[in-house]
Amino acid sequence: xxxxxxxxxxxxxxxxxxxxxxxxxxxxxxxxxxxxxxxxxxxxxxxxxxxxxxxxxxxxxxxxxxxxxxxxxxxxxxxxxxxxxxxxxxxxxxxxxxxxxxxxxxxxxxxxxxxxxxxxxxxxxxxxxxxxxxxxxxxxxxxxxxxxxxxxxxxxxxxxxxxxxxxxxxxxxxxxxxxxxxxxxxxxxxxxxxxxxxxxxxxxxxxxxxx
Amino acid sequence: xxxxxxxxxxxxxxxxxxxxxxxxxxxxxxxxxxxxxxxxxxxxxxxxxxxxxxxxxxxxxxxxxxxxxxxxxxxxxxxxxxxxxxxxxxxxxxxxxxxxxxxxxxxxxxxxxxxxxxxxxxxxxxxxxxxxxxxxxxxxxxxxxxxxxxxxxxxxxxxxxxxxxxxxxxxxxxxxxxxxxxxxxxxxxxxxxxxxxxxxxxxxxxxxxxx
DNA sequence: ACCTGAACACCGTTCAAGT
DNA sequence: ACCTGAACACCGTTCAAGT
Numbered sequence: 028x029x030x031x032x033x034x035x036x037x038x039x040x041x042x043x044x045x046x047x048x049x050x051x052x053x054x055x056x057x058x059x060x061x062x063x064x065x066x067x068x069x070x071x072x073x074x075x076x077x078x079x080x081x082x083x084x085x086x087x088x089x090x091x092x093x094x095x096x097x098x099x100x101x102x103x104x105x106x107x108x109x110x111x112x113x114x115x116x117x118x119x120x121x122x123x124x125x126x127x128x129x130x131x132x133x134x135x136x137x138x139x140x141x142x143x144x145x146x147x148x149x150x151x152x153x154x155x156x157x158x159x160x161x162x163x164x165x166x167x168x169x170x171x172x173x174x175x176x177x178x179x180x181x182x183x184x185x186x187x188x189x190x191x192x193x194x195x196x197x198x199x200x201x202x203x204x205x206x207x208x209x210x211x212x213x214x215x216x217x218x219x220x221x222x223x224x225x226x227x228x229x230x231x232x233x234x235x236x237x238x
Numbered sequence: 239x240x241x242x243x244x245x246x247x248x249x250x251x252x253x254x255x256x257x258x259x260x261x262x263x264x265x266x267x268x269x270x271x272x273x274x275x276x277x278x279x280x281x282x283x284x285x286x287x288x289x290x291x292x293x294x295x296x297x298x299x300x301x302x303x304x305x306x307x308x309x310x311x312x313x314x315x316x317x318x319x320x321x322x323x324x325x326x327x328x329x330x331x332x333x334x335x336x337x338x339x340x341x342x343x344x345x346x347x348x349x350x351x352x353x354x355x356x357x358x359x360x361x362x363x364x365x366x367x368x369x370x371x372x373x374x375x376x377x378x379x380x381x382x383x384x385x386x387x388x389x390x391x392x393x394x395x396x397x398x399x400x401x402x403x404x405x406x407x408x409x410x411x412x413x414x415x416x417x418x419x420x421x422x423x424x425x426x427x428x429x430x431x432x433x434x435x436x437x438x439x440x441x442x443x444x445x446x447x448x449x
Numbered sequence: 450a451c452c453t454g455a456a457c458a459c460c461g462t463t464c465a466a467g468t
Numbered sequence: 469a470c471c472t473g474a475a476c477a478c479c480g481t482t483c484a485a486g487t
Binding site: 051063066071 | 478479482
Binding site: 450451452453454455456457458459460461462463464465466467468 | 469470471472473474475476477478479480481482483484485486487
């Protein structure tokens with residue numbers, strides 16, 4: 028009863044039926060076993076979720092070597108890493124809600140962190156700033172990731188559906204400024220993400236010049 | 239059976255016992271009623287949660303007039319607004335996990351958005367950039383907010399407890415860069431927040447100069 | 450030693466029955 | 469018309485009993 032097989036089945040459930048469909052019962056059933064058996068491998072549901080999350084982080088960075096990443100400079104290295112994290116979550120939209128549990132500390136998440144921080148240090152960032160930078164960038168990804176909803180594709184009424192209608196239904200006399208920009212609200216998540224990422228990178232660049 | 243009383247009781251439960259303690263049953267019990275009665279005021283639990291979340295947004299911006307905020311310029315207006323949002327979540331740490339449901343669209347959340355976007359427009363930001371800016375800033379707050387855990391005070395082993403021990407236990411030969419900055423990981427949330435906020439504001443300032 | 454059926458104490462939601 | 473007890477179909481977790 029390899030642990031790997033349990034996690035794979037769990038990921039399969041999340042990808043196919045959503046995060047809320049992953050219960051100890053549904054998982055045990057898919058494995059042809061009982062719920063109690065699962066507790067021999069995971070202390071609780073949170074531990075299982077942590078493994079599922081880290082498996083998603085395993086899909087990041089394939090095809091880019093550590094040296095290659097370090098050679099491209101802090102700016103491109105950060106951009107590539109953060110964008111890859113966002114893409115990974117986008118590919119596994121249903122896993123996103125599971126990220127609320129806490130800071131990912133599985134081996135794959137650790138590897139991603141390591142590569143990004145290494146690139147920053149290699150470019151001369153002081154350790155304290157490098158730590159702050161990665162923390163901020165990953166928190167930024169998280170803020171976007173957890174609100175990625177719905178199934179893949181061009182479904183406009185995804186999770187922002189309620190928000191979208193709320194913005195359009197808002198009283199223009201009460202919310203004139205919001206109404207003035209409502210054509211651009213809610214911002215498509217991918218665009219919004221890249222916009223914010225470039226802001227952060229510009230801010231980092233300026234911080235580096237001044238320091 | 240005023241709706242206001244139900245929401246107040248719900249907030250009380252969340253503040254006192256945590257977000258996970260808020261169930262239709264516990265809420266009905268505190269009100270001396272049955273669960274079915276609640277469904278006459280809220281379509282489902284998500285609607286109840288939305289009201290609880292918006293009540294937290296109601297605590298933002300007391301003491302600062304709209305004109306006063308608009309007069310301080312986009313940079314200070316954004317900083318004040320975003321910091322106030324973060325502070326509000328910090329004051330109601332237990333409410334934070336409820337933010338994952340979606341973009342807040344209650345009246346209080348709308349008011350905060352309106353004031354911030356108005357300040358941006360008043361300072362000459364194009365509508366599209368203003369929309370992107372507020373979206374990015376609020377997403378940024380969200381990323382931090384949902385990982386604020388534990389009870390108020392100086393409990394160091396809060397939610398980052400597992401992460402903290404994981405960083406220190408990490409093999410330095412496998413994760414040399416992470417180990418090199420581990421003294422600064424995990425970054426205290428308040429510091430990390432202000433660091434990232436200034437990066438975003440610097441990036442925005444540069445964007446404005448160039449455009 | 451390893452596994453598991455059945456139970457415990459919970460959920461959100463609904464509906465027939467009461468006032 | 470308004471309210472609600474009781475039920476339905478689920479949860480995570482545990483433990484005594486089986487092999």
